[in-house]
Amino acid sequence: MTAVEDGLRLETRERPDHETARDLVAAAIDAGALVTAVGRCTVDYEGRASSTLGPGERLVMLKPDGAALVHTDEGQQPVNWQPPDCEHEATLDGDGLLLIESHRETPEEHLAVSFESVLEVSAYGLTDERDLSLEGTEEDLRQRILDEPYLIEEGFIPLATERETPAGAVDIYGEDSEGRAVAVELKRRRVGPDAVGQLGRYVDAMERDLHAETEMRGILVAPSVTDRASRLLAERGLEFVPLTPTGTPESAD
Amino acid sequence: MTAVEDGLRLETRERPDHETARDLVAAAIDAGALVTAVGRCTVDYEGRASSTLGPGERLVMLKPDGAALVHTDEGQQPVNWQPPDCEHEATLDGDGLLLIESHRETPEEHLAVSFESVLEVSAYGLTDERDLSLEGTEEDLRQRILDEPYLIEEGFIPLATERETPAGAVDIYGEDSEGRAVAVELKRRRVGPDAVGQLGRYVDAMERDLHAETEMRGILVAPSVTDRASRLLAERGLEFVPLTPTGTPESAD
DNA sequence: CAATGGATATCGGGC
DNA sequence: GCCCGATGTCCATTG
Incomplete structure (x- = not known):
């Protein structure tokens, strides 16, 4: 033994x-x-x-x-x-x-x-309670926005998180000050083209659901965005709001 | 010491x-x-x-x-x-x-x-020559198609790999039997919505480049595709060809 | 340096 | 079990 x-x-x-x-x-x-x-x-x-x-x-x-x-x-x-x-x-x-x-x-x-x-x-022979506490995640960014919705823009009202669409779940769904539907996609770090595609899929799916006449807005929230992603946002009529998970200021494009 | x-x-x-x-x-x-x-x-x-x-x-x-x-x-x-x-x-x-x-x-x-x-x-004190040989990658899938283009479809002709577009590089660019431009996006494993978005961005960018009248085709090549991705492909008029990097048969959707 | 996308990605949550 | 998206992703490649 x-x-x-x-x-x-x-x-x-x-x-x-x-x-x-x-x-x-x-x-x-x-x-x-x-x-x-x-x-x-x-x-x-x-x-x-x-x-x-x-x-x-x-x-x-x-x-x-x-x-x-x-x-x-x-x-x-x-x-x-x-x-x-x-x-x-x-x-x-x-x-x-x-x-x-x-x-x-x-x-x-x-x-x-x-x-x-x-x-x-x-x-x-190891034992571990394994209680990692991590800050600065996408979840922290979401909580920050739910606590202070004006960080998106004046008059923004969050109505749901992880709202399901045929294309997947929208991080935050809400309304702007004029009552227009808004899909918000969150990223904890600088984003490239993929994130724009993701937001675009959600907006397309919701517009289909809400019938054509309703105007949807799509807002990408991240610390910053690459050039190519910025161009893709403009092409698709989507918007960008610079924001970090922690409130730490970072370069925003 | x-x-x-x-x-x-x-x-x-x-x-x-x-x-x-x-x-x-x-x-x-x-x-x-x-x-x-x-x-x-x-x-x-x-x-x-x-x-x-x-x-x-x-x-x-x-x-x-x-x-x-x-x-x-x-x-x-x-x-x-x-x-x-x-x-x-x-x-x-x-x-x-x-x-x-x-x-x-x-x-x-x-x-x-x-x-x-x-x-x-x-x-x-370790020394390592570090000569990993890996098979079954996306690169293997590309080589398989370049060697046997008919695996995409009868008459397909590859013209370039990693061809640059304003939206990024297309894995394989080619022509079909009727001379239409084809963008091929490769994935080594079963694909979800992201890959469809990626292919869609390339096709959109190339159509813009080639002027509006030219009809582009976009083909996603992977072992299989999820339901949602399949629906997204149909919505965007894109196509799917089931293929694995190794030739091993897998369930294809 | 940044940017882009692959990876035997892994991981967790939802269905 | 599959699907989907986040990750302090890491990583190689390219500009």
């Missing part, structure tokens, strides 16, 4: 032989620990796409929720990965070398990491 | 005191090693947004390229992070506890991880 199975919090092997590494990784997976394995390896992936990665030194992380990450010494993103809810397995291949595999269905995906050498293997 | 500075490949401390942890992390950052630090900590971030994370046990990874990752026991994504090209620093705070910070400018961003306890600290 290993320390991990005993409920201890940490088990590490430096430069273990492959069998020792396999034993620890397998036990740690069973015990619900977070595992790291560092060494020279190759990586093969097959699923939504497929990839191969030749020999190199990387860090492999296996999480108890079934996520797997292969990190090189560069980049924020892992070079290979599996999302949560995968099944992890540690075995010895035909040459007696450590093989870590991760598999899931829907979609069918398989990741295999074949180690030539193992620098270190560690198992950590 | 530590082992890391000597060029050794691995240096680990299990349950180190905070000063020992600080020394190793600081030396490893200087030496260009990849660092992991596991322990109970709080995390504060301030930058494009801001966040706080209360006490919990996490794994912090510092990469020699300046990236930083804070991983909990759940999720593929780190709960906090910094992109590459940040400056990392390991110090002792006023209470003598390990403090890992990461900072960058443009945009101004700061990450601070305050450790209450340190389970383990490791430094790895």
Whole structure:
């Protein structure tokens, strides 16, 4: 019985032989620990796409929720990965070398990491309450507008959030001071053409719903807008109001 | 002089005191090693947004390229992070506890991880050739069409890729058997409304360029399409051709 | 530098 | 389970 199975919090092997590494990784997976394995390896992936990665030194992380990450010494993103809810397995291949595999269905995906050498293997028993508090999101921008509707313009009245249209949900639906219907699309950061297309789809869908004679307004709310997006807004008769989620002043175009 | 500075490949401390942890992390950052630090900590971030994370046990990874990752026991994504090209620093705070910070400018961003306890600290000297070969991408889909244009339709002739329009670059520009201009937008996976909007913008822009009388065709190429996107395609007079990057048959709508 | 769009995007909410 | 849109998205490419 290993320390991990005993409920201890940490088990590490430096430069273990492959069998020792396999034993620890397998036990740690069973015990619900977070595992790291560092060494020279190759990586093969097959699923939504497929990839191969030749020999190199990387860090492999296996999480108890079934996520797997292969990190090189560069980049924020892992070079290979599996999302949560995968099944992890540690075995010895035909040459007696450590093989870590991760598999899931829907979609069918398989990741295999074949180690030539193992620098270190560690198992950590982690607990986390996981109460991240994040500010400066699109939700903060929405709340800011609901609290102070005049930030959109004098006389603007919010009537609904996430109002459904055939093209999707409008972030804020309301009326202007002359009673015209207004669709507001929110973005927490500077926007490009995509956001204009999104707002345009909503406005088109609502105009169709409200019958042709009613004039809809569409307002894009974001810290700023790119040149091309600005031109697209003008072409489609849509408007822009500069506003940040936090109230911090930023350059507004 | 530590082992890391000597060029050794691995240096680990299990349950180190905070000063020992600080020394190793600081030396490893200087030496260009990849660092992991596991322990109970709080995390504060301030930058494009801001966040706080209360006490919990996490794994912090510092990469020699300046990236930083804070991983909990759940999720593929780190709960906090910094992109590459940040400056990392390991110090002792006023209470003598390990403090890992990461900072960058443009945009101004700061990450601070305050450790209450340190389970383990490791430094790895990694080298990686980083030669990932990936198949099943949009680029593969494009090449497949350029090799076999009839997959779009009988008589289709590709004339250009990434052809610029005022609305952005069209993936493939070509002509049909009757000489009409065709814009083709490629997606490697099932598409929703966004892709329709993207194609629509290109077609509108090209029709404007080619003068009003010329009839443009817009074709969306993807494995399949959602209901709403299908309706949007019909509304805008755009077309859909089911095709996968690899040729593997998938359910096509 | 900004801008644009892809990604094995991941993630969460709604239906 | 699919669909849809947000993300501190990251990231490569291009101007």
